[in-house]
Amino acid sequence: MLRAVRERDAYANLVLPSLLREQRLAGRDAAFATELAYGASRSLGLLDAVIADCAGRPVEEIDGPLLDVLRLGVYQLLRTRVGAHAAVDTSVDLVRSESGTGKAGFVNAVLRRAAERTTEEWVDKLAPRDPLGHLAFEYAHPVWIAQAFADALGARAGELRDLLAADDERPVVHLVARPGEITAEELALVTGGEEGRWSPYAVYLEGGDPGKLEPVRDGMAAVQDEGSQLVALALTRAPLLGPDTGRWLDLCAGPGGKTALLGALAGIDGYHVDAVEPAEHRAELVRKATRDMPVTVHVTDGRDSGLTPGYDRILVDAPCTGLGALRRRPEARWRRTPADVRDLTVLQRELLTAAYDLLRPGGVVVYSTCSPHLSETVAVVSDTVRRTAAEQLDTRTLIPDVPDLGDGPAAQLWPHRHGTDAMFVAALRKPE
Template sequence: MTQRPANRRRPGGPQRGRPARPPRPETAESESAGDPVRAAARDVLRAVRERDAYANLVLPGLLRDRRIAGRDAALATELAYGACRTQGLLDAVITACADRPLDRIDGPILDLLRLGTYQLLRTRIGAHAAVNTTVELARAEFGIGRSGFVNAVLRRVAEHDADDWVARLAPTDPVGRSAFAHAHPVWIAQVFADALGARAGELADALAADNVAPVVHLIARPGRVSVDELVELADGQRGRWSPYAVYAGGDDPADLAPVRDGRAAVQDEGSQLVVSALAGAELSGPDQGRWLDLCAGPGGKAALLGALAAMHGYQVDAVEPAEHRAELVRSACRDLPVRVLVADGRASGLTPGYDRILVDAPCTGLGALRRRPEARWRRSPNDVSALGRLQRELLAAAVGLLRPGGVVVYATCSPHLAETVAVTRDAIRRFGLIELDTPALLPGVPDVGDGPAVQLWPHRHGTDAMFIAALRKP
């Protein structure tokens, strides 16, 4: 049994020996009028499968264009994101219930089967409603023949609940079983287990946390707006760990005045702690006020660095190789002492001598899977080696730009040991760096790991799984 998603590029025909009939043209009236919520979720799944689109980028515009709001928007979001997250589990169940392999099912029909199976196994929607609404979508687009296939498969799915399907189909080894039950590729579950180390018993909790939509975290940029003011405006509460964090409790944060004018922003609390660690690290010698964000896009951490620098009259340089992302950095850092340079961080051409450098390196993003519904099925172990080389090169470039006695903070939004401790240990060996006690830079944050570095987790801290290591140049 495989948990890999079906081949997106070569959907087979709906019946053996017969050519696939193309779907009817999509129109809001003919296909969405009867059930616009499920039609919207289906169209997100189709965009993800056909165009490698990102669900969290497709869905908001679609809801807006079709004027789906309130509870209907919430349901469409749950169905679309949920079906993307649990694709591996859904495909295994569909395979067990269909009379053909997954790659012999038309892509658009597979989208509908995933949508219906998700409703049956992961929501409180009644089986009758889940099956019938999905069959109606199939009938409206493809006619009676293929809607009958959808009906037959979903009725077989409905014969067992989610726990029964896990018992029937999951691997017997603990990691594989937990991966299947919580809809993760096995290799990612193993990565988490390795990173948890002696506390690998928390694996199920770590995987389950990826399937829960995160609380919206805001940052009150210091010197721009107070946390208390933002708490009141956002109808929220203070964050637990970052001195700048607010957990939003009201309407869309984009509607808040401090967010619109740049005094506040949406930013995960773990990302805020990365900057807090850099700003609070002890240097050897005085701070001359030269700070650098070597991987700045899209600009959230650079803006926090800029706000802190402004309070002391310091300057931040921010490097981003892509012009469109550099523009995002400029927008995030408007009215702050941040100079944005479009350059490759490995060869920026900057003059050495920085006091503090942040290397928030490109990574697999395995620590933020709860934010990107389809990401877990797109990543593969092959991605890690190329990213590891890039991470080592960026950290080496940062060391070259750092003054003696200065501090570099290396961070990734991934707990993968090859992207975290392997990279920092390599830099320590090559450059004689001194690894600081990073947990001491984040007072009050518990359960951050046993080593000198920090590993945050969604299930422990409610943040992305950020890795943070502070290193001083001798």
């Protein structure tokens, strides 16, 4: 999996499940393979700093296949309970079988040096001296992302250590029970999971392959972070001016998770959802996710959709850096750059403006991102409010019984506070 990510920019969370099935790994073996693969991907910055120090050269000068093995070996030494001898010996054997004795000797030497210090000792030796840089190194985050998190926490930036630690842990699997098909209580009983804390449709699973669960195979449930469920529910709860005529729109629908929850809820009330997705392959994912629901998929650009205005409720779950979902996308933190933020904020503003234009007077648009970066969240919403005179609602009231959502009027979820991805949610109503 590490090779697929390194060589062809593959997505770890898409590659690994198919590899586990292909190799017929299950139970503890699958769990251990997942921990090694995802853990090494998340910890890349820390691992590479240790490898470079032990090898006496930058990691860019180490052959890629050897680097993959070194990362797996150092991860086991520093971040698992695997014995040092086992971690070194299996790594050396792997290299010897593929590349010969010479390169195996190099890997052996590097890993033995890495094993001479504990994780804490390596952090003390290699981490930057400034507090933010030290925390970012310790919890394997690029400094610019740690700074963005601190900025978004604002007056509660003292929680940064807890946030980075939560972001560096293996997350619990969240399921969503399809409204009208199965309740969360029933889904928890069938799967052996636990009912969620915040969403009435959420169930937590400790591990395993959710794709093998019967309710998931039958379309009665799906994998969806509880924070994403709360975003969709906020749209349905937002107070309109005038009656809800049942015209709902998801302007950034792919791959279809939030669209499916909206579609299920719309079906109960006899409403209809239009879903916009510009890429055909992602539009097909939306169609599959919303099969037998009152959802129409439009393959078009949300900035110029050609749809007829007059929608009651519109969701803009905008493309973003994904900084709030790094724990579920282990390699993403090392791929993103500050330049991505600049490119995406232009798109985000255009999408929110297009959605606002499609609203009827008295209708509501909910803007969300799976990123807490202030440029992608507060700045985009503030700019739209300034240009359109939209009324910004207190979004926290649309996510009831969930504490610590921020100072308002927008709401911010956090992994360390809520156990969800760091979803940002804002609601704007068009004046009559």
